[in-house]
Amino acid sequence: MKKITLRANTEGAPDQRGDPVHWLTEQRLRGLLLVLTVVWLGCAVALPMANIIGKSLHDGAGLWVGLGNFKTYFTTPSLSVSLWNSLFVSTVTTVISVTLGFFFAYALTRTAIPCKGFFRGVAMAPLFAPTLLYGIALIYLFGRKGLVTTGCFGFFQQTFGLNPALDIGLYGKVGIIIAEVIFTFPQVMLILSIALRVTDARLYEAARSLGASKLRTFFSVTLPGVKYGLLSAVFVSFILCFTDFGAPKVVGGQYNVLATDIYKQVIGQQNFAMGATVGVVLLLPTVLAFFLDRLAQRRQAALVAARAVPLPPCADPGTVSFYLAFCGCIAAGLLLFLGTAFYASLVKVWPYDLSLSLTHFRFGNMGGGGYQALYNSIRMAFYSAVFGTGLTFFSAYLIEKTRGMAALRHVAYFLSMAPLALPGLVIGLAYIFFFNAPDFSLGPLTLANPFNGLYATMAILVLCNMVHFYSVSFLTATTALKQLDKEFEAVSESMGVPFYKTFMRVTAPVCLPAVVEIAQYFFVNSMATVSAVIFLYSADLPLASVAVANMDDAGDTAPAAAMAVLIVLVNIAVRLGSGALSARLSRRSQAWMGNNRSNP
Amino acid sequence: MKRMILALVLVTLYAANALAGEILVYTALEDDQIPRYIKSFQEQHPDIAVKFVRDSTGIVTAKLLAEKDNPQADVIWGLSAVSLMQAKQAGLLKPYTPKDGGKILVAYKDAAAAPAWFGIDAWMTGFCVNSVELAGKKLAMPEGYADLAKPEYKGLIAMPNPASSGTGFLTVSAILQLMGEEQGWAYLDKLHDNITAYTHSGSKPCKLAGTGEAVIGISFGYRGLQQKKKGEPIETVFPKEGSGWDLEANALVDKKAIKPEAMVFLDWAVSMDAMKEYAQSFAITGYPTGQPVPAGFPADPAKQMIKNDFDWAAKNRDRILAEWTRRYDGKSEPRK
Numbered sequence: 001m002k003k004i005t006l007r008a009n010t011e012g013a014p015d016q017r018g019d020p021v022h023w024l025t026e027q028r029l030r031g032l033l034l035v036l037t038v039v040w041l042g043c044a045v046a047l048p049m050a051n052i053i054g055k056s057l058h059d060g061a062g063l064w065v066g067l068g069n070f071k072t073y074f075t076t077p078s079l080s081v082s083l084w085n086s087l088f089v090s091t092v093t094t095v096i097s098v099t100l101g102f103f104f105a106y107a108l109t110r111t112a113i114p115c116k117g118f119f120r121g122v123a124m125a126p127l128f129a130p131t132l133l134y135g136i137a138l139i140y141l142f143g144r145k146g147l148v149t150t151g152c153f154g155f156f157q158q159t160f161g162l163n164p165a166l167d168i169g170l171y172g173k174v175g176i177i178i179a180e181v182i183f184t185f186p187q188v189m190l191i192l193s194i195a196l197r198v199t200d201a202r203l204y205e206a207a208r209s210l211g212a213s214k215l216r217t218f219f220s221v222t223l224p225g226v227k228y229g230l231l232s233a234v235f236v237s238f239i240l241c242f243t244d245f246g247a248p249k250v251v252g253g254q255y256n257v258l259a260t261d262i263y264k265q266v267i268g269q270q271n272f273a274m275g276a277t278v279g280v281v282l283l284l285p286t287v288l289a290f291f292l293d294r295l296a297q298r299r300q301a302a303l304v305a306a307r308a309v310p311l312p313p314c315a316d317p318g319t320v321s322f323y324l325a326f327c328g329c330i331a332a333g334l335l336l337f338l339g340t341a342f343y344a345s346l347v348k349v350w351p352y353d354l355s356l357s358l359t360h361f362r363f364g365n366m367g368g369g370g371y372q373a374l375y376n377s378i379r380m381a382f383y384s385a386v387f388g389t390g391l392t393f394f395s396a397y398l399i400e401k402t403r404g405m406a407a408l409r410h411v412a413y414f415l416s417m418a419p420l421a422l423p424g425l426v427i428g429l430a431y432i433f434f435f436n437a438p439d440f441s442l443g444p445l446t447l448a449n450p451f452n453g454l455y456a457t458m459a460i461l462v463l464c465n466m467v468h469f470y471s472v473s474f475l476t477a478t479t480a481l482k483q484l485d486k487e488f489e490a491v492s493e494s495m496g497v498p499f500y501k502t503f504m505r506v507t508a509p510v511c512l513p514a515v516v517e518i519a520q521y522f523f524v525n526s527m528a529t530v531s532a533v534i535f536l537y538s539a540d541l542p543l544a545s546v547a548v549a550n551m552d553d554a555g556d557t558a559p560a561a562a563m564a565v566l567i568v569l570v571n572i573a574v575r576l577g578s579g580a581l582s583a584r585l586s587r588r589s590q591a592w593m594g595n596n597r598s599n600p
Numbered sequence: 601m602k603r604m605i606l607a608l609v610l611v612t613l614y615a616a617n618a619l620a621g622e623i624l625v626y627t628a629l630e631d632d633q634i635p636r637y638i639k640s641f642q643e644q645h646p647d648i649a650v651k652f653v654r655d656s657t658g659i660v661t662a663k664l665l666a667e668k669d670n671p672q673a674d675v676i677w678g679l680s681a682v683s684l685m686q687a688k689q690a691g692l693l694k695p696y697t698p699k700d701g702g703k704i705l706v707a708y709k710d711a712a713a714a715p716a717w718f719g720i721d722a723w724m725t726g727f728c729v730n731s732v733e734l735a736g737k738k739l740a741m742p743e744g745y746a747d748l749a750k751p752e753y754k755g756l757i758a759m760p761n762p763a764s765s766g767t768g769f770l771t772v773s774a775i776l777q778l779m780g781e782e783q784g785w786a787y788l789d790k791l792h793d794n795i796t797a798y799t800h801s802g803s804k805p806c807k808l809a810g811t812g813e814a815v816i817g818i819s820f821g822y823r824g825l826q827q828k829k830k831g832e833p834i835e836t837v838f839p840k841e842g843s844g845w846d847l848e849a850n851a852l853v854d855k856k857a858i859k860p861e862a863m864v865f866l867d868w869a870v871s872m873d874a875m876k877e878y879a880q881s882f883a884i885t886g887y888p889t890g891q892p893v894p895a896g897f898p899a900d901p902a903k904q905m906i907k908n909d910f911d912w913a914a915k916n917r918d919r920i921l922a923e924w925t926r927r928y929d930g931k932s933e934p935r936k
Contacts, residue, residue, distance in 0.1 A: 432667070553800055554656075557807065
C-alpha cells in the first residue's frame with residue numbers, strides 16, 4: 001500500500017521540475033541513457049545471439065532448414081539424454097549449494113561468530129580458480145591415484161593398520177556435482193549475504209513481542225525478507241551449473257551434459273549448426289527463469305525503509321558455536337581442496353616421485369604461453385572490472401530507480417539478464433560469427449560489419465567478459481539497490497535535486513561495498529574464465545586460463561594445476577586488496593547504518 | 601616542426617616494416633616440438649616474426665572453418681592431412697608448391713596436379729603402458745589391438761575421442777580398415793567395455809597412463825617415448841597388427857592479402873634443415889633425411905604402418921564419427 005500512495009504523491013508532479021527552459025529534462029535524460037543502455041546491450045548481446053539463433057536454423061552449408069536441427073537433436077538419444085543429465089545435475093547442485101550457501105551467509109551476516117573475514121575469504125576462494133581446477137583437485141583427491149582413494153598412498157594402512165581408502169566413483173555425475181557445488185557456492189553466498197546483510201530489526205522486535213517462536217520468525221520474517229535474494233541465488237546457481245563446461249569436461253567421464261555437447265559438436269565434429277542448436281536449447285531455462293523472476297519481483301516491496309533500524313547480530317552462545325562449527329567444516333573442506341591443488345602442482349611425478357620441486361611452474365616446452373599469458377589475463381581482468389562495474393551498476397540503477405518507461409526498462413532488464421543463460425562457449429562462438437563476418441547481408445542489402453576491427457583484440461576479450469559476467473553483477477547491483485527505499489529518489493526529486501546528484505551522493509556511496517564486490521567479481525571471473533575466451537584469444541594474446549585448459553587437455557595436469565594456482569594467487573591478492581578497500585569504504589559510507597555492524 | 605614530421609615518418613616506416621615481417625601460423629604440432637623446430641627458421645630469417653596458434657587437431661580445424669569468411673592464419677603447419685582435405689573442400693587453401701616440395705614422396709602430399717598440402721611427417725598409433733601399475737595388477741603386456749579387448753583390462757584403458765582428436769580418428773580408421781567395418785565395430789564394442797575415459801586430446805591417454813589414472817593409454821609413438829624420458833614408468837607398444845597413421849602437413853591459407861613471408865616459411869618448413877628436426881621426433885618424414893630412426897620406434901617403421909586409404913578416411917569421416925558417437929558417446933552412466 002505504501003508504494004501506491006507514494007506514487008500517487010509524486011506522479012501528479014510535472015516532470016519539468018528543475019530547469020524549466022531546458023529541453024533536456026531529467027526524465028528525458030534518463031530516457032536517453034536507458035536507450036543507450038539498450039543499444040549497447042543490443043550490440044553486445046542481442047545481435048550476436050540473433051546471429052547464433054540464425055545459425056541454428058541453417059545447416060552446415062548455410063541452407064535454411066527451419067527446425068530441422070532441433071528435430072535431429074531431440075531424436076538422437078545420445079544427444080537429448082544430455083538435456084536430462086544437465087537438468088538433473090543442475091537441480092541437485094542448486095539444492096545443495098543454496099542450502100549450504102544460505103546458512104553460511106546467515107552465519108556471516110546475522111550471527112556474532114568470530115573470524116568472519118577469514119570465513120568469507122575462504123568461501124570466496126573457489127571463485128578465484130578456473131572451473132577446471134575443481135576437476136583437477138578432485139582427481140588428485142578422489143581419482144584412481146588420488147589421496148583419498150589410495151588412503152594417502154597407503155600411509156594410513158602402514159601407520160595405523162586400517163585402510164580408509166575410498167573410491168567414490170568420481171568420474172560422472174558424482175564428480176560433476178561436487179565440482180559444481182564448489183563452483184556455485186561462492187556466487188550463491190555472495191548474493192545471499194548481500195540480501196541478508198540489510199534488514200530491519202523492528203520486524204524481529206515485533207515478532208518477539210508477538211511471542212513468535214524462533215522457527216516461526218525464521219519462516220515469517222527472515223525468509224520472506226530475503227525472498228528475492230534467495231530466488232536470485234537459486235536462479236544463478238542453476239544456470240551457472242547448467243551452462244558450465246569446465247568441470248564436466250575434466251571429471252564428467254562418459255556423463256554427457258549440454259555444455260560439453262556444444263564443445264564436442266563444435267570442436268570435435270566441426271558441426272557449428274548443431275553447436276548453435278544446443279546453445280539455443282540452453283536458452284530455454286533463461287526465458288523461464290526470466291518470467292519467474294518478473295513474477296516474484298512484482299510482489300517485492302522495499303525491505304529497508306528509510307527509517308530502518310539495523311539488526312544486531314545474534315550472540316547467543318549455542319547459535320554461535322553451531323554456526324562456527326558449520327562454517328569451520330565448509331572452510332576446512334574448501335581449504336583441503338585448494339591445498340591439494342597447490343600440493344599437486346609442486347610434486348615432481350605424481351604419484352611415483354613425491355619429492356617437491358618448482359619444475360611445473362616453469363612452463364617450458366609447454367603450450368599456453370607461460371607468464372606472458374598470466375600478464376595478459378591480469379590486464380584483461382582489470383579492464384573488464386573497470387568498464388564492467390561502471391556499466392552494470394549504472395544501468396542497474398537506471399532500470400531499478402526510474403519511474404515510467406516500463407517497456408524500455410523491461411527490454412533493458414531482459415537484455416541484462418539474458419547473458420546469464422549464455423554459456424561462455426556460446427558467447428565465444430557467437431562473437432566469432434558476429435565479429436569476424438566482413439559484412440552482413442539483409443536480403444538484397446549488404447552492410448559492411450562496423451565491428452570487424454575488434455576481432456582478435458583485447459577489446460573483444462574484455463567485451464566478452466563484460467557480457468559473460470554481466471547478469472550476476474547486475475543482479476548483485478539490483479539486489480543492493482532494491483534494498484534502498486525509492487523514497488530517497490522521491491525526496492530528492494521533490495527537493496529539485498537532479499537524479500545524477502542523488503546517484504553520486506546517496507545511491508552510489510551507500511552501495512559502495514556492493515560496487516567493490518562487483519568489481520572484484522568481474523576481475524576474478526575474467527581471470528578464471530575459460531569457456532568464453534577459448535575461441536576468442538589470439539596468438540598475440542595468450543591467456544592464463546586458456547593455458548590451463550590447453551595443458552589439461554594435453555594431459556599436462558601438473559603444470560595446468562600450477563598455472564591455476566598462479567591465477568588463484570593473483571585473485572587472492574586482488575581479493576585482499578578489495579577487501580581492505582571495502583572495509584574502509586564501509587566505515588565511511590555505511591556509518592548511517594549504525595556502528596554495531598561487524599562487517600569485515 | 602620538421603623534426604616532428606621526420607620522426608613521424610620514421611615511426612610510420614618502422615611500423616610498416618615491422619608489420620610486413622610478421623606471419624600467423626596455425627599448428628597442431630606438439631608444444632615441446634615447436635621451439636626446437638623453429639630454431640633454424642629464426643636463424644635464417646631473423647626479420648620474420650612468427651606467431652603461433654597451437655591446439656589439438658580438432659580445435660585448430662574448427663577455428664579454421666569458423667574463420668572461413670575472414671581467415672586469420674597465413675600458414676598451416678603440421679596439421680592432420682584428413683583435416684587439410686576438409687579445409688581444401690571448404691576452399692580455404694591456396695595451392696602453393698614450396699621449393700623442396702618436389703622432394704616430398706608422392707604418397708605424402710596432395711594428389712592434385714597443383715598440390716595444396718605437403719606432408720612433413722607421419723605419426724602413428726602407439727600404446728602407452730604403465731609398467732608399474734601393470735606389474736602391480738600382475739597383467740601381461742598387451743601386444744596388439746586384440747589384446748586390448750580382453751576382459752582382464754576392464755576399466756584400465758584410456759582412449760582419445762576420435763571426434764576431437766586426430767590420433768583417435770586415425771586409430772579408429774585403422775581398426776575399421778584392418779578388420780573391415782562389421783568386425784571393426786564389433787571389436788570397438790568390446791573395447792568400449794574396457795575403456796575408463798575417452799579424452800579430447802591424443803596425448804592425454806598417454807599422460808593419464810603416466811600418472812596411473814589409466815594403466816594403458818591409446819596414443820601415439822612420440823608421446824610415450826617422450827614421457828619415458830621424463831621419468832614416468834611408460835613402455836610404448838606398437839600394435840602387432842599395424843599402426844594407424846596420419847600425416848602432419850603444411851598448406852598456404854587462401855586470403856585477400858597473401859604475404860610473401862608465408863611462402864618463405866613454407867619453403868623452409870619442407871627444407872632439409874627442418875626435415876632433420878622432424879626426424880628427431882618421427883620415424884617417417886616427408887622425404888628421407890638419412891637420420892637414424894629415433895630410439896624406441898620399430899626398426900622398419902614403414903612396415904609398422906598400415907596401408908592407409910586417406911580418400912576413404914576423409915570421405916567417410918563424418919559417417920564414422922556419427923556412428924562412433926551414437927554407439928559410445930551416449931552412455932549416460934559413468935564407467936568404472
